[in-house]
Amino acid sequence: MAMFSKLEKFAFYKWLLPIGVAGAMLTGCSEYNEQSLPWPYVNRFDVNDQGWRVNVIQPEVGSAPVHSKAGGNRDGYIYAFDQFTTFWYFIASQAFVTEARKSYNRTLRFDLKQLATDAPLDGNDILLTNGIDTLRYNTNHHPGTTWTSYSVRMNELSGWKKGSSPATKADIQTVLQNLTDLRIRGEYRTGADTCGLDNAMIY
Incomplete structure (x- = not known):
């Protein structure tokens, strides 16, 4: 059957x-x-500074940030300090810059922490340049004395500026495709200051 x-x-x-x-x-x-x-590209700084630099000269380490194996937003982080009012920045490694060239419409994320938050100082928080044009981005709040996280979309809808004008899609794509330098501000306080960076990533 x-x-x-x-x-x-x-x-x-x-x-x-x-x-x-x-x-x-x-x-x-x-x-x-x-x-x-794409997979997230992450610099967690757990072991070393992963090739990042700062544009201030520090005792013993020169233009390298100081690396700490503990105290980060989990495990290690990098930090720098200076005694002046000149703006200083964390400068991304060449490997990070290379990844950022493919980051249009992706997200740049990082954590910052200051030693003190009195005497606040305003300025450009993120700088991107291809050696000809520079894009800048300002966050809506300064880092605190505990880890403060930032996420910035790499497109024309997020508030990037070229000069005094909003950056266009073409502006952002042109700069990113030929990116030579990516900087995250470390100077948020008038006078002597210390600032740490952790978990820089593109995803």
């Missing part, structure tokens, strides 16, 4: 077909997402 009648077979395949199609679509979407979405 046949296990299924013709009617039962038809009902079975009618029920099975949508599931197979849905499964194939989900598998296709999963493969597409895995292949099309």
Whole structure:
């Protein structure tokens, strides 16, 4: 005796077909997402400064930031200090800059911490340049004495400026594609100051 009648077979395949199609679509979407979405590029500074520099000269380390194995937003971090009012910045490593060239419409994220928050000083918080044009971005709050996280989308909708004008899509893509320098501000206080950086990433 046949296990299924013709009617039962038809009902079975009618029920099975949508599931197979849905499964194939989900598998296709999963493969597409895995292949099309870039992995986050992260500098956690747990072991060393990972090639980052600062534009101030510090005793013993020169233009390198000081590396601490503990005290970061989990594990290690880098920091710098200076005794003057000149703006200073954390300067991204060449490897980080290379990754940032592919970062249009991705997100730049990092954590900052100050030693003191009195005598606040305003300025440009992030600088991107290709050696010809410079883009700048100002956050809406300064870092505190505990770790403060920042996330900035790398596109024309996020508030980037070129000179005094909003940066266009073409401006941002042109600078990013030929990026030579990425800087994150470390100077938020008038006079002597200390600021730390951790978890710089592009995702």
